Amino acid sequence: MPELPEVEVIRRELVPQLVGQIVDDVEIHWSKSFVDQSSDKITGKTILDINRMGKYLVIVLSAGYLVVHLRMTGQLMFAGGMPENKKHIRIILRMRSGKYLIYFDSRKFGRLIHADRLNGVLKNTGIDALSPELSVIMFQQMLKNHNRMVKSFLMDQRQIAGLGNIYVDESLFRAKIHPQTITHIIPERKIYLLFESIRETLLHSIKNMGTTISDYKTVGGGFGGHQRFLQVYGRGDKPCFVCGTPIRKIRMNNRGTHFCPKCQPLRKKRQ
DNA sequence: CTAATCACCTGAAGGC
DNA sequence: TGCCTTCAGGTGATTA
Numbered sequence: 001m002p003e004l005p006e007v008e009v010i011r012r013e014l015v016p017q018l019v020g021q022i023v024d025d026v027e028i029h030w031s032k033s034f035v036d037q038s039s040d041k042i043t044g045k046t047i048l049d050i051n052r053m054g055k056y057l058v059i060v061l062s063a064g065y066l067v068v069h070l071r072m073t074g075q076l077m078f079a080g081g082m083p084e085n086k087k088h089i090r091i092i093l094r095m096r097s098g099k100y101l102i103y104f105d106s107r108k109f110g111r112l113i114h115a116d117r118l119n120g121v122l123k124n125t126g127i128d129a130l131s132p133e134l135s136v137i138m139f140q141q142m143l144k145n146h147n148r149m150v151k152s153f154l155m156d157q158r159q160i161a162g163l164g165n166i167y168v169d170e171s172l173f174r175a176k177i178h179p180q181t182i183t184h185i186i187p188e189r190k191i192y193l194l195f196e197s198i199r200e201t202l203l204h205s206i207k208n209m210g211t212t213i214s215d216y217k218t219v220g221g222g223f224g225g226h227q228r229f230l231q232v233y234g235r236g237d238k239p240c241f242v243c244g245t246p247i248r249k250i251r252m253n254n255r256g257t258h259f260c261p262k263c264q265p266l267r268k269k270r271q
Numbered sequence: 272c273t274a275a276t277c278a279c280c281t282g283a284a285g286g287c
Numbered sequence: 288t289g290c291c292t293t294c295a296g297g298t299g300a301t302t303a
Contacts, residue, residue: 003296071297107280109297148273164296213296254276
């Protein structure tokens, strides 16, 4: 479900509510959802800050971290009491204030990881897609150093972290690059365009509180609004908003991949 | 190094 | 209604 913009929206909502709270108790309803690899107990720890690394939410405790990955269907809710709908609750963190941080996850893919250090947990996470340290020069170098299809490169969290299936398809459409283009043949001006397209797509979605296709909800239970602006994702066979050609949907790495065959022609050689 | 497949899970939607 | 298949915002392990 959530990619960088959704996780960032959740982070921003959570910070004012959660910072300063003290963990009093952890209730585990599905054991695989909570991975405790810390030598210390989480009870009694104060929440100092919440950061984001790619699609990970990093809750900084007075000692150690609670790292959250929502995968496909994870949801967080912060409330003064238990919600009416208790379905799919996997973890409940009760705070000393009497409030609760509740983790829902219908598909049980997501994880809350309690760890002393971030090194191990984030070892496969590359530079964040919105990091100010990710320069267009560095992005260009990364693309030139790989010989693979640009969509699968952008989906690879070890390279650039935060993009998922929706925003990769949207960014490639915006940059007019076919998802199967091999990274190292993309001309320089297209690399610049792609770099900007990724930033604009992600920032625009954050402004709209993320994209709700089915499960994603903000911490307050609201829906995102960015689905109104999707150009290709979920629009297979529908006319391209730019040229009217039917959007094509194919499978790449077992993921639905959407693009406009006219706006994003496949080039096999450097132009 | 890259690609393909499966595994982890549940629920919604469509065909018959 | 019900059964069956396919699909879904993600990632990690394994095999080719």
